[in-house]
Amino acid sequence: MKPFNKNIGKDSEANLKAEHITADILIIGAGGAGLRAAIAAQERGADVIIVSKSLLGKAHTVMAEGGIAASLGDVDSKDNWEVHFSDIIAEGVYLSNWRMAEILAREAPGRVYELEHYGALFDRTSEGRIMQRAFGGHTYRRLCHVGDKTGLEMLRVLQSRVLHRQIRIMDETVVTRLFKAKGRICGAFTVRLRSGTLAVIEANAVIVATGGCGRLYMVTSNSWESTGDGAGLAYGAGAELMDMEMIQFHPTGMVYPPGAKGLLVTEGVRGEGGILLNSRGERFMERYSPTRKELDARDVVARAIYAEIEAGNGTEHGGVYLDISFKGRNFILKKLPGMYSQFMDFAGIDITKERMEVAPTVHYQMGGIRVDAESTATCIPGLYAAGEACAGLHGANRLGGNSLADILVFGKRSGENAAKYALGKRHNAIPEHEVHMESKRIASYLGRGTNPYVIAEKLRETMSTHAGIIRDGKELAEALGIVKRLKGDAKRMAVGGGLKYNKGLVECFAVNSMLLSAEAILRSALMRKESRGAHTRKDFPKKSPEWRRNIICRYSSGKMELSTADVPALPKRLAHLVKKEAY
């Protein structure tokens, strides 16, 4: 079929001229992490620009459902930061950076109260305090929530605060490359979708808050924008990636109808008492996890569901049942209104009367950009990262609710530290020839060539079949071969149309990011010859003490180089909080 907009496809050199914008700090991403960082940096006096690929207020964070983990002890008074801390370390299967876990556990309550003081309205306890719900792997009821729309509340409150301040926002703008000069970050190249123009942003510090890479898989809860761009940008600038093999499968995603496949069914359903049944009507979690049952850690429940389906105990559409109907209509409408309408609208199922069908869905990336625990700085001066885009906190498995806590706690820290770094420094000019080369690269995607969606589809299929819940050396190696071939195809990618709101062009950038993340995931997964947390190897089914290490990927003389690093040892003052790891 002939593209309709063919006349705007002829972008002359003149159209490819980039406008110049300057700021102290450039924040890439307008999710919770990016917005919280912007507020912190602006409060410190920095001139901030936020750039986001999607429209303001639409970032992936908006979908978060279950809640924010913080040990307020409003419901279970025995809770405190020390218990939260030990939950993170144990459930992350001892791969987490202890200092990040400590910071998160200590600072999350403060960030939640602060969000409340910004205007967030959490559900309340009968004593008028913030209501907290149970979630898998948390010792106590710890998730502060607003029904099953916690992310929406968080994002709107932060968004409103940003809009009432002197913070510039460039939404529907894609960052395609970071620039360095004299060894430090000096800015980024962007494509502005609505105007169809290019812009170079000069800044002393850049915070990467681009979220995860769920769209590497066919079945995912993630948004369109979650294509691992941050990892790609940071890696390209010389930063390190860590724990990339750790991809979280959420146990419960929708399986039916096909268009809704992968949409998240919040853990809140199980937190509020929902139970899992196989097609024979058996509450199978009693077998896999006799004490914690449905509320065991995500990796455990996801593997159990997977095993039930593999064993032929699955439902008609290849899932298992999740039932909450016995809680009654009023309860469900108050506590899980989003789930109610999601099933009503997409599947025509009334969850107050009927069971849901669910199966694991790709949900979260524990790995990502390697950062310093205190400051969120990467190894490149001026480059910071926060939120799902970075690694270290969650180790081999993230607990529900810890991500929303993460983006508030480390979002704030990244904003503060980037401001400290950037203020008072002179700008390093962006090398002109690099700007020119980047414009030319972008122009090369406009015209005739391989359809990026075809490459993306093949990549998704490969990752889903070869690097899923249960992995195996041979399949991982095979996938790596396919990714290599796809990288070759990606060199010939091009789409019709011009710069203006050209989503095919955006897909070209996304394909490059996804290929990079895929390569890092596959190589790391091949290297880790054990099973730990979210990473399960058929050929190495046991956990091994030798592998209590983080795997790191970096760019070195033309290729990806892997190495390992010891997980930082717990200091004495914290050691007593954590049970010794059992093998």
Add this chain to the structure above:
Amino acid sequence: MEKVRLTVYRSSGEGRGRFQEFSVPFEEGMTVLGAMRYVEQNLDTTLAVRWNCKAARCGSCAAEINERPALMCKTRVESLGMDSTITVTPMKAYPNVRDLVSDPTENFDISGRIPAFKPKKGLKKPWVFYERDVERSQEFRRCIECFLCQDTCHVVREHKSGYVGPRHVIEAAALDMHPMDALKRHVYLNREAGLGFCNITKCCQDVCPEHIRITDNAIIPEKERGADVFYDPLVYAIKRLKGENK
């Protein structure tokens, strides 16, 4: 295989657009967005269509489907009748960028002008308030900013009256009904935000995908508050009617 027939608005953003027909294979439970994604991936990668969550949670995919404002990801193809062609056009209340994408960013300027949340003075920490105190405000906080209500409102659409529109009335009302907020925004709403131009047709609440009772629970109460300060004939009439019915 069953086919879904679509008539899609195409434009360069300048001048009038035209319509283009597509036909895509039907899949069970397919939404209008599902059909659009099929087009953008397989038939024409230059189609401009905005979407993100595909779960009716982010509000990106607002458009007019058979002339009715709706979310593409929430509208099932079957619900429109399988044997008719589905017409998809962009929201009309905002400048058209290209094809199905319009530019609703003026809403962010409005949000930035609404007096921000301001806690009462001298509150003891941690704040104590109850479920019954939050329910009213929480209804408005379900808003996913799809701007469909804005698109439907004839005042926002046709008249350049300066009326900020229903989304922003509930935004202000959500703050007003926050139990710890110190301000009252009806002065702002009636004096600066043009609330008086709303003539309570309720079209906005009819299209809201979150089923927020925009007119009943936000607009009328805010008008009533304002009516004590400013004279608004419509509200005055409604109040009298309500009084008589009681």
